Amino acid sequence: MAYTITTRCVGCDSCRPHCPTGAIQIESEQYWIDPSLCNSCAGYYPEPQCAVLCPISSAVPLQAKKGRCKVDTRTATSPDLFANSKSNPFASAIVMWELCNLLAQRQSLPWEADTTGKLSYRRQVSKGRGSITFRVIETVELEPPVALQGKTALSAIGALDIRAACMHLIYAAHATAIEKPWEQEFIISDRQIEEYLGLEKRKDLSKLAKLTLIKDLAQQPCKITTCIDWPQQGRVQGFTVEDSRLWHLLGIQHHFQEDHLGCKHLVGLTFRVKAGTWAKYFLNKQGCRERTSFYQYGSLPKSLLSAVMSIWQQHEGAARMMLWLLFKTKMGREQRITIPTLMRVAYGEAKVTVAASYREERKRLLRTFESDLEVLNHYGLKPVFDPITYPPEIQPLWAKLVDLPDDAEAALEFWTKDGSNGTRLTDSGPRGKWNRLMNARILWFELPAAWEPQATEVKKKPQRTTNRRINSKIQPVLSREEIMAARKNLRLSQRELAKMTGKSQSWIRDIENGRFRASSADQLLLRKVLGLA
Numbered sequence: 001m002a003y004t005i006t007t008r009c010v011g012c013d014s015c016r017p018h019c020p021t022g023a024i025q026i027e028s029e030q031y032w033i034d035p036s037l038c039n040s041c042a043g044y045y046p047e048p049q050c051a052v053l054c055p056i057s058s059a060v061p062l063q064a065k066k067g068r069c070k071v072d073t074r075t076a077t078s079p080d081l082f083a084n085s086k087s088n089p090f091a092s093a094i095v096m097w098e099l100c101n102l103l104a105q106r107q108s109l110p111w112e113a114d115t116t117g118k119l120s121y122r123r124q125v126s127k128g129r130g131s132i133t134f135r136v137i138e139t140v141e142l143e144p145p146v147a148l149q150g151k152t153a154l155s156a157i158g159a160l161d162i163r164a165a166c167m168h169l170i171y172a173a174h175a176t177a178i179e180k181p182w183e184q185e186f187i188i189s190d191r192q193i194e195e196y197l198g199l200e201k202r203k204d205l206s207k208l209a210k211l212t213l214i215k216d217l218a219q220q221p222c223k224i225t226t227c228i229d230w231p232q233q234g235r236v237q238g239f240t241v242e243d244s245r246l247w248h249l250l251g252i253q254h255h256f257q258e259d260h261l262g263c264k265h266l267v268g269l270t271f272r273v274k275a276g277t278w279a280k281y282f283l284n285k286q287g288c289r290e291r292t293s294f295y296q297y298g299s300l301p302k303s304l305l306s307a308v309m310s311i312w313q314q315h316e317g318a319a320r321m322m323l324w325l326l327f328k329t330k331m332g333r334e335q336r337i338t339i340p341t342l343m344r345v346a347y348g349e350a351k352v353t354v355a356a357s358y359r360e361e362r363k364r365l366l367r368t369f370e371s372d373l374e375v376l377n378h379y380g381l382k383p384v385f386d387p388i389t390y391p392p393e394i395q396p397l398w399a400k401l402v403d404l405p406d407d408a409e410a411a412l413e414f415w416t417k418d419g420s421n422g423t424r425l426t427d428s429g430p431r432g433k434w435n436r437l438m439n440a441r442i443l444w445f446e447l448p449a450a451w452e453p454q455a456t457e458v459k460k461k462p463q464r465t466t467n468r469r470i471n472s473k474i475q476p477v478l479s480r481e482e483i484m485a486a487r488k489n490l491r492l493s494q495r496e497l498a499k500m501t502g503k504s505q506s507w508i509r510d511i512e513n514g515r516f517r518a519s520s521a522d523q524l525l526l527r528k529v530l531g532l533a
């Protein structure tokens, strides 16, 4: 149980120096105990030192807060993200992608010790002409930051939480709303973060538990530093960024509410954050116009944040893939992705290597991978399997069952037909499935509607011929109702239309349900097949 300091405190400072966890703090000349740090002196002293040493018994056990939590005066925050309730621009430069990977993949990445013992993770850029190096540091306050070494660094890396990647993305989104993010700060409250992460729906967590979690997650992206050695690219000259924080946590304001006994309860937090020097080179509008730096941004779907917050424990591999795909899909919709690459992202190189040698590990990893792919599919990231390298016999069972008709009679016919085949859908995978998977590819992921803008943004660029061809035939966008009506007019089932278009039945169903919007190429295809051209 944590302790708290009541309003009777006279500020004699007898308790603070003796607190073994540094939980006793002073803010606005008031003493208070950080409940996320106080552990009642467990493991240090037999009795809570603040309670023992306080001459006026002002330190008392913290009781659960009753009633509503209300913050009287709050610092004005930066405008809310996700104004359209779906997505928001966010800084998507490679350094942001790698920090996202680092927070999600942690020990799975190849960390290396330098000559001084400091651990670092290095990512090469432009085929080795440059590099980005990350290091982990202990605190958010100390300047200049000191990189951790050896076991201390390893345990700090192990303590990182994949959910901190969501907080990093929230920072990356706020940074795009500022003209010069490397100079200006943005302010976020716990209420905003709760809403972005979908935590306000978590009735199982107390207010204090949510605040403790938010505070912890908010600090983690600020405990990583980077140094960048960037080569010349196009007209942008090469540059170097000295080792510095990616995000500066300039301050945390704690908001308290007093109860009738004078006990102070933590009821709110406000964070002041600033982007590091990297933003001067990768999120610089003016510099981008003058061709001296980049301005790289993508679209952050709000649904991604709540999805990661929901699945991180049961399906960490799926959460890792989802975060990785956010950046990968920005590079173009039709990105072929090999299965070993996806597995390394989801589970780390070491696990994939072990699985290659041990049958039981292999079976376990395969089961997890197929189940994680199903989770992605459930959240609207539908893998399109390469028919050559990833044919149905080695696809997961759930993928084969997406075409199962909804209608009971048609379903019975489906299973009867399957039963008369030499191989059945429910048969276990063929021999050598693992080896085949190591050469298999996913052609691309069909994305949920909220993910789409980033794909279209990227598509704008080079394809002049294609654009001209499409522009010459600009057609109004087909609505889901029009597609459904046209299909029914032709007396086609979703299954039949799926066959005619070369798509899956679930794709047609999702388009008609409005879960996805067909791309312009698919719109053309649908028009042709449905006779709407």
Ligand code: SF4
Pocket (backbone or CB within 6 Å): 002, 003, 018, 019, 020, 021, 022, 023, 024, 033, 037, 038, 039, 040, 041, 048, 049, 050, 051, 059
């Ligand atoms: S109970 Fe112990 S750990 Fe908690 S605030 Fe008091 S001295 Fe610090």
Ligand code: SF4
Pocket (backbone or CB within 6 Å): 005, 008, 009, 010, 011, 012, 013, 014, 015, 016, 031, 053, 054, 055, 056, 057, 058, 059
């Ligand atoms: S809680 Fe007690 S010991 Fe600590 S500063 Fe206040 S009065 Fe002094």
